[in-house]
Amino acid sequence: MATETLTLGKALNAGMRKALENDPKVVIMGEDVGKLGGVFRITDGLQKDFGDQRVIDTPLAESGIIGTAVGLAIRGYRPVCEIQFDGFVYPAYDQIVSQVAKMHYRSRGKLKIPMVIRIPFGGGIGAVEHHSESPEAYFSHTPGLKVATCANPQDAYVMIQQAIASDDPIVFLEPKRRYWEKGPVEVDQPLPEAYPLQAARIARPGTDATLIAYGPMVRTCLDAATAAAEDGRELEVIDLRTLAPLDLGQVYESVRRTGRAIVVHEAPSNIGLGAEVAARITEECFYSLESPVLRVTGYDIPYPASRVEEEYLPDLDRVLDAVDRTFGW
């Protein structure tokens, strides 16, 4: 098995390249995805190698990107749409929620929309407003959509291919602050049955408390677990991978062992993913809990100016503070 060291961004690029090679119906479309290779260079070189009929620079209108991709899907294509930044997806919100999500249902299964909507999401890169948001709850709340996010290069490479191969419409959130983080990627394995798209994974085993995260916060939680180990606390870190539908079997199993759970995400807490995870843990693990499920999240404010974003974003210290609180209950 050939293993390469790739950044998360390069792993996504390699995964899309493989999808383009494997299926002539796969098309990539979005703003600046062609010659430029995308503003983050995630589609770098793909138009050069596959042509401008397969890697399409679109006009600058997000609803147009998703709406025309619906038509291409009806025609039998598998569009992979790039939304340039999280904060720019909202003009396409109607097409995603009212059209993409419902076509299969309305047609009683006769029409499939095998679309992937790639969105770089989250903060931590010192960007101006509208470039650092975490819109996952909006899409996770919408029946008919699946929502996935990767946390490391190996998952990026595999999950983007799984998402493209899936007949379900999938909002694929890419942790943009992790685009440049490197890791090993097995590049020549066939598209794995190794884990289904929705399966969560244990990113670090532990015995004392369970940290539940996804996307950019998985790295933060792993760092927190390393620091906690020095204090003699073994934290289990679970990467949810897929936010809709949630795969919480391993979370329940973990919390029944540890008795303590902390959900960590960048998005604001109110009506967020953490609330859903906490509610489900409470339903399933009530008698095992030693303390209430805690949340470490962004605050319920608009994403702030970048010079204070480090105070806004959950970091190692805020996670460890929550760990202390759960043990102090």
Add this chain to the structure above:
Amino acid sequence: MAKGDPGVSTRGRRAVPRSRKGATGDPELVQLLTPEGERIESVTGPDGTEYRVDFTDEEYRGFYRDLVLVRKLDAEATALQRQGELGLWASLLGQEAAQVGSGRALRTQDMAFPTYREHGVLYCRGIDPIMPLGLFRGVDQGGWDPNEFKFNMYTIVIGAQTLHATGYAMGVTMDGKTGTDEGEAVIAYFGDGATSQGDVNEAFVWASVFNAPMVFFCQNNQYAISEPLERQTRIPLYRRAAGFGFPGIRVDGNDVLASYAVTRHALDNARHGQGPSLIEAYTYRMGAHTTSDDPTRYRIASEVEAWQAKDPIARMKAFLVKQKIADDGFFAEVDEQAKRESVHLRERVLEMPNPEPSSMFDHVYPNGSPLVDQQRAQFTQYLESFEGSAH
């Protein structure tokens, strides 16, 4: 635009372009059949294209038959709503010619993206008119296969389907299915209100820069529910096309022959790779927006009466009579057929079963979802808990 188009002839006399002062005061209106039933042999459009049709008597009678049938079936649906058998109905009354003309202009390989009012186009596609009634009765949400019928599901969000149509048309180009007589064209239906939507304007941009084989067919029925055309536009709608870089034309939408000619020409241009165009079918919504609407609150009776005089069916009948193409026996036979089909439609609507409650969990995802599966199981269990109970 006319070059290479098989449906357009340059022979015969040229009629003087007619002056029809509409709501926006625009004189350029393609018309081949006057409200009095006089045939105009040909009309030259603003870009020099000459529009004419040359049908056999049988074909003329066929147009009339379709017009009468779609009006009758539509009236039956309105009646079914009034009797509580449909939750809602969006009537096409007054727009029969725009729909039958454009619907008949589609070739077998062409794809249509309707709004929720295109019952006449649906009929002309050879689709069972019962199909959309499930949606309005509330037993399904459309539920047909767009690729089987070359007719997309009804779209209720205003203008959203114009983008779907344009993307589909891009796919036609990518499949190499343009450039010949067998090429495929795509038509998107929408109304005057939709022209204010961002999606429609984005569809115009996309179709233009990708040279998509698209026909944008706008039925300007003068009202977006209660709001008159003047609240949507300061210029005639068809002229918007010029700003997007493709041809636009206004046709008398109450003239089935002109609607056919203009649409066929635009579709054939599209299939031959000559790109998109916009047709503004100038017509009038004779009825309410839907059965929930009350047009007496926002328009006056004299306006409706003026349009009554331009009725699409009356003028076709006058033409057939004057030209001795049809006699009383034919008209009686068509009426009889319309009555028969509407009775048949009614019977089948009344027999439409309600869906099994648990079927609401079907088809949320092609690959399924553990969450939906779990909720279905809980729902089933919940229902079963009532078994044997008096309640």
